[in-house]
Amino acid sequence: MSFNECTNLINSIHDNKNTNENFFNYVYKKIARNTKNRFVEKYEDCIDIVLSNHPSIKVIPLCTNMNKENLSIKNEVKIACDIVLNSEYKYVYFVYPKNRNFNKHIQVKIPLLEESCSEYMVKLIPYSLNDIIKKRSCSENSNILCK
Template sequence: MLFGFEQDKEIIPQVYNFLDKQELIMTFLIQYNSCVEDEMKIPLIYGKNAKNIQDAFKNFIEDISNVNFGKIKIVFKCHLSKTRKGLIFKTKKLENYNLKQILKNYTYGLCFNAQKLFNDYVYDKISKQNPNKTVNQKDDLIIVDKKYAILTLCKKINKHNLEIENEIHRSLTLIRENNFSKFYIVCPRNENFTRFIEIKHFLYDLNKTMLKLVPYKISNQLIRRNKCQ
């Protein structure tokens, strides 16, 4: 399950296929920005009038370089074979960006594993929401202060037919092994999944642990709370 674009083609996972074009572009850029270095980030403003995900990169490249895009591609091709690191253009506006790599991504395409992209986004957001806590990540499991955990699942959830039996079983095993007081399974929010669902379990030794399925909004807003958002 990939999320991104190739030359003149978008690759959209099913979990996001209900989004309109603008929401889709922002959903990709927000997650992309959460998992790349600062020099590779694309400000969200460049996605607002974009026709597709790739076009947001083009808008950014044209604006920051102050060069016609046709000329940018010519210069890029001339520099691509050089091994020296650094930017193609040497203005102050560019000094904080790796435009060469951004151009390369735009030209040849950029795809992520959708599950990993979502997981890294959630980890980044949880870490920022809990600056005074220890947040650890192990694959798709995020643990906060060894007290509660978040299992990320990039899957479209239908509240009337959850189909997450395997994830619930795994969660219960993790709760038993680690004595978590709270456990969240988080999935991207969609039009049919807007409220958390408390999962009832009847194993005596686990009944004190809260287990919830949570719709996770993909947003660049940061709200610091001591719970999963």
């Protein structure tokens, strides 16, 4: 699926015309569905996952066309450094719509954090839109087996 197809799909399930906000809400709803052993908190630009048995995670959904062959993540590195160095969050996940040029997560090593933190993790994560596709095909086919 291309990035344009992803954004069209995201916008098709929300009345709002703001693609970034629609993607953010989609990611939040998927994360918030499972609250077993965790607490999920939604903020203006991030989603915090506080886990009972693991370090907490800060998730930042960005509806940006990510391409693994041509990464431009200067701003993400700056945000991650600020979060890891100035908060209790040591795990920062940037979430993007999955597309044919970005379909596997990438762990980012940041020299500043390598020197100053014993434990941190920054990941770029492609987020699947399969739920939307399944719901669309279910409503179109009226298949009773669809969930």
